Amino acid sequence: MLEEHAKVVQFVSLAGQVTGRKKLQKMVYIAKKMRFPFQEKYQFHIYGPYSEELTLRVEELCNMGFLTEEKEDKGSYVQYRYAVTAEGTSFSTMLGKQHDKLPEVINMMNDRSARFLELVSTLLYFDELTKEEQIEKVHVVKGKLNFTEDELTDAFEFIAQLATVSIQ
Amino acid sequence: MSYATAKLEEEKVFKDPVHRYIHVRDQVIWDLIGTREFQRLRRIKQLGTTYLVFHGAEHSRFNHSLGVYEIVRRMVDDVFKGRPEWDESERLVVLCAALLHDLGHGPFSHAFEHVFDLDHEEFTRHIIMGDTEVNQVLSRVAANFPLKVSNVIAKTYENKQVVSMISSQIDADRMDYLQRDAYYTGVSYGHFDMERILRVMRPREDQVVIKSSGMHAVEDYIMSRYQMYWQVYFHPVSRSAEVILTKILHRAKALSETGYKFLHEPTHFQAFFDKNIELEDYLALDESILLTYFQLWMREADPILSDLSRRFVNRKLFNYVEIDPAKDYQKLRELENLFRKAGIDPQYYLVLDSSSDLPYDFYRPGEEEERLPIHLLMPNDEIRELSRSSDIVDSISGKRRTDHKLYFPEDILLENGKKKTLRKQILEILKG
Structure with missing residues (x-):
């Protein structure tokens, strides 16, 4: 019972802290695409793949006192920062040790911006397409974000790096 | 043409x-x-x-x-x-x-x-x-x-x-x-x-x-x-039926993984058990097939599969209590242990189920709220987000309601026989 909740706590714990709801959403999605066993269902929404289940789980974990959510006023918008409490750390021990490669994948993602992870997760959402089709799709569904060629190259390189540490 | x-x-x-x-x-x-x-x-x-x-x-x-x-x-x-x-x-x-x-x-x-x-x-x-x-x-x-x-x-x-x-x-x-x-x-x-x-x-x-x-x-x-x-x-009784249905499928899958010999080979499910699903396997399944298997599984030797199938077919559903996982987390752990001691597998007979809904949400720039708001077209052609004009909608905007229920078979806990005292103790904890 509550194993999926514990996985999310462990995820944030390994990251230290995660800044932004969007960033957390994309990080879990990317980890899932790298075959780490997260159960949250994702659908394509405004910012790319999004999981209502994950939103709900995080909210519950905050209510349970296992995660903290700090609001930061950025003027035109509010940003949220997530971290694990001492009770949360104890709660997540029910899972035992995490997968060996998970901390490395989380660190790689947490060093990147939410915008970049949005691009990576969108490319991964269309990973059944050819590279050219993936790029075209990004321009169609994310036209207003104007991703540059450099960003796209960086994103493909990042996906290749992730693949070397993903679960095969 | x-x-x-x-x-x-x-x-x-x-x-x-x-x-x-x-x-x-x-x-x-x-x-x-x-x-x-x-x-x-x-x-x-x-x-x-x-x-x-x-x-x-x-x-x-x-x-x-x-x-x-x-x-x-x-x-x-x-x-x-x-x-x-x-x-x-x-x-x-x-x-x-x-x-x-x-x-x-x-x-x-x-x-x-x-x-x-x-x-x-x-x-x-x-x-x-x-x-x-x-x-x-x-x-x-x-x-x-x-x-x-x-x-x-x-x-x-x-x-x-x-x-x-x-x-x-x-x-x-x-x-x-x-x-x-x-x-x-x-x-x-x-x-x-x-x-x-x-x-x-x-x-x-x-x-x-x-x-x-x-x-x-x-x-x-x-x-x-x-x-x-x-x-x-989110009707709790309908959720109870869904909890049991989920557990039947979990049990059948778990039995298949351990090489259990079903009385009737679950051929329609094999591709799903093996995680090797072709489109034809998917299209071949419908609710009449599932209900037929539930009927067949009522006669299986495995006591959990047969009991859960019987419950679904005959509508002998689980009871439930409201629970707040934030406050009752330790109680959940205790209950799981007591269920095991009483010889009732909590994986199938003690189930936490959550329902949650956000009736309407507006757009907050820069953050991850994925719902596009409803926009009103004002007489001057201005576009205005609905909750800015409607007090009723404003009062429920962005407000998520969640509730959690813990499902369990009360009839088993009330049975006479072995470990009756322990079962009674479980029931007392459940009913608070």
Whole structure:
């Protein structure tokens, strides 16, 4: 019972802290695409793949006192920062040790911006397409974000790096 | 005349209790309805286990899909046609997407998807793009037409206005299921003035907006949705049936993994147990097949599988108590241990189930709130987010309601015999 909740706590714990709801959403999605066993269902929404289940789980974990959510006023918008409490750390021990490669994948993602992870997760959402089709799709569904060629190259390189540490 | 524009010689009508008549003139739509993949939706109930609470709720995804098609048809043919902000060349793609949007749903969708880690949207895509009758019909329109329809349903289509007609906070999908589910369950919630909403819808860039004069009809729609979620969709007894159904499938899967010899080989499930699912395996399953297996599994030697199957078939469901996982987390752990000591496997007989709904949400720039808001078209042509004009909507905007229930078989805990004292102790803890 509550194993999926514990996985999310462990995820944030390994990251230290995660800044932004969007960033957390994309990080879990990317980890899932790298075959780490997260159960949250994702659908394509405004910012790319999004999981209502994950939103709900995080909210519950905050209510349970296992995660903290700090609001930061950025003027035109509010940003949220997530971290694990001492009770949360104890709660997540029910899972035992995490997968060996998970901390490395989380660190790689947490060093990147939410915008970049949005691009990576969108490319991964269309990973059944050819590279050219993936790029075209990004321009169609994310036209207003104007991703540059450099960003796209960086994103493909990042996906290749992730693949070397993903679960095969 | 091309296949895309071909019309039937005479209009076909389906009698429908919600929309009175569903009108079909397009040859493509008529042909899609006749495909085996679309006809399969007759054997998938729209509300899963809800019929065990509201006995009228036996309607299928076939009815609902036709209903969504009819609402979109009325939008494009009666309201949008001729307006400069509407691109008439999108008519057929949006009609097909409306009709096919639920094509990939499996039997008892959510429970089935959860146990076998499947995604009905992915199967919708596979059916539209794969070697199927649906794909043959769509491909006759144009080689890239199946992909266009699939992209609208997946919300990755270029024209966001088209996507929003089927998937937004006020879309044809919701407008049909609220009214249809209210009709078949017999509840008095779920009714709103759809005629009025359709009349005041206006196509705009990337979205469909509502003329401000229709605001009160939209308020009614949002309140209907709120009521239906808590009174029907999250009904605790229906959830109990879904909990048991999920556990039956979990048990059958677990037994298969350990090499258990079933009395009747579960051939229909083998591909799902082996995680090697072809589209044909998926299409071969429907709710009548699942219910047949549940009947067969009642006679299995495994006591958990037979007990859970019997419970579902005979509607001997689990009882429940309200629980707050935040406060009662230690209690849950204690209960799990006590269940084990009492010889009752908590993995199958002690289940935490959560329901949550956000009735309406507005857009907060820069953060991850994924719902596109409903926009009103003001008399001066200004576009204004709904909760800024409606006090009623403002009062529930962004407010998520969640509740948690703990399901358990009270009858087993009340049984006489071994470990009776321990069972009594468990019941006392559960009932607080």
